[in-house]
Amino acid sequence: MRLAVSTTAPPPSRRRARFLPWAPLLTLAVMLGPVLAGLSGTLAPALGYMPALGGHGVTLAAFDALFAWPGLPRAVALSLGVGFAATAISLGLVVLICAGWAGTRTFGAIERLLSPLLSVPHAAAAFGLAFLIAPSGWIARALSPGLTGWARPPDLLILQDPAGVSLILGLVTKEVPFLLLMTLAALTQVRPGQSLRVAQALGYGRVTGWLKAIFPQLYRQIRLPVYAVLAFSMSVVDVAIILGPNTPPTLAVQVVRWMSDPDLSMRFQAAAGAVLQLGLVLLGLGLWRLMEVAVARLGRVWIASGARGRRRGEQALRMGALMLGGLAALAVIAGLAGQVVWSFAGLWQFPDLLPDALTLRNWQRHGPRLAGPVTETLLIAGAATGLALLLTLASLEAGHRHGLRPATRALWLLYLPLIVPQVAFLMGFQTLSIATGVDGGRAAVVLAHLVFVLPYVFLSLSEPWRAWDARQGVIARALGAGPDRVLWAVRLPMLLRPLLVAAAVGFAVSVGQYLPTLLVGAGRVATLTTEAVALAAGGDRRVIGVYALAQTAAAFAPFALAVVLPRALWRNRKGMRGG
């Protein structure tokens, strides 16, 4: 308002002043519009309404067909089991790592590992894990034939095991860094140092004191990320295609199979499956909430008991958490290393630990074919990230200038696209985009990616944005600078590092998107991720290595830039380091 009446403001800012107040609403619409529209577009065919395929009435036939599928109970159980196991293990590990090590030098090292680990796309990490644990993988090779006696890869179903254990492991390696990052952000608000010192002064062990004094405050702050992890683990598709069981697969994978079935009438069944997937996630969240209540009750009893924690037990927990966390990180790093080796491998026989010869042949053969998917990936990720940054900054600046305070309830809205299963609304989104004629194009894919990129960009930027000392802005204004100059000459340069990190996060999220690219692109938009996952069935490790590495590089490069660029720019500015 103040801007609009100001006579000193230059014309451009007056134009922006009209756009700015609308930015938060526009951001919400861009993020939630596709989710809500997509959900309705999924629900309609599930109930038999899809005129294009001759479905006009409201029937439950699609659900009848779905429930008649013999694999359903097992697929549903798999989805639930995998989701709960992956989430519980990841959360437990993150909590124990923080309880045992927060504030120590070791913890600093863990923090530095986070960003690179986070930037590895899910599919690439899953391929890496597959390279390690497969019967012909590195672990088996390292133990053979000496310990195992295997002269050829054993006929064991380690990968894609029917119980989903390898899928759970694959998810844990990616969820631990994500939850740890969210926990770190929450910890800065809880200020754990003092509470922990008080608890220790009262004779509590480090881990016990942390769990009793800090965790209860902390969990409230990381509840939404935990829900997102649970929903994601229950409904993930790309990781489940690579590591999950096949007969039957998880429900989400089966839904995608039905969706790409040449028999178009299977679309109805697919839609019903997608609706069931949504119900399943809601049920899962409800169950998790009940578990929260039960754990809280037990926790209160435990806290009231005054148990201080035994030294030996504490030590074991600390070391155990560190080792398991290290193992999860190692699985990703060694997996990537395995892909590097495979992509350069000539002849590589079992049980040799390394190939006979290294060659550039794989890269020479498949490299030129990478150009298309690389360009596509970078274009889409660049556009989605750019739009997300613009909308996020405009929303935050609008909040700042017009004194809008986001309600805590609004945070739910940010997490909605991360909690609603992708299959549940992308199918409807696809149907709608066909109806509106924007299907199969790059623009539609960018919009679909934006739905997932925006929350991450917003979440990673909003905290540093608010932490910026507003008095710095008051000083600048008092020196005669208008709001635009304060934004461009003071606030954004001072926030360069978090800006670049947010951009890198957004870019990595876009690079890693499988289902939105596949469905909304109608199979015609080929990115590194869709190509890599499509190669999974073929099992040619050399090609997979090439594609997975290219995918990882595309996701990782912006993170490297976000570290290097501020260092170079601010090499003579001590006050800008570590900020």
Next chain:
Amino acid sequence: MAELLRGLRLEQVVITLGGARLIALDCAIAPGEVLTVMGPSGVGKSTLLAAITGTLDPAFAMSGRIRLDGRDLTGLPTEARRVGILFQDEYLFPHLSVGANLAFGLKAEVKGRAERRARVLAALAEVGLEGFARRDPATLSGGQRARVALQRMLLSEPRALLLDEAFSRLDTGLRAQVRELVFATARRRALPVLQVTHDQSDAAAAGGAVVVLG
């Protein structure tokens, strides 16, 4: 008549928060004079300054008029008010060199790179900081930072000066020195000064009227 209007005047300024009255003040500060507002923390001293700079949180409501040299400041954006402010933290922009910090304050009406640069160097020389233009502000001592912040503010040619516990971070010796520099400069430039502090010695050094809140 014009003489009467000069300086900073708070005319029946009342600031309320959710209907509860926080501050009520009616006073005039003539050019070169200092008014000290004292009171324990949480009494709303900084809120008063925010009202004058135009950065009052929307949760607060203000009635009354604030005039600077006869000009009504109500509704003017902060950057058009020509009110300089110093906090206890200097808030030198960490991404800019000392010289660029001063140039940020220097009015845009001063044109030409050479002229602007000359003005910045002169401002540094005035407080004994010759050769500091290219320095990183994070490498300065507390006293140097305070002087840079003062000069940066003066280059924006404010018509009034607000001090928000501006000296409380400095240790005793330095504090007297910086305080003396700030008050002497304000007198020389005929700036009305409003300082809020909870330190008696700041009030004594200012020598002007004292209002106690709370």
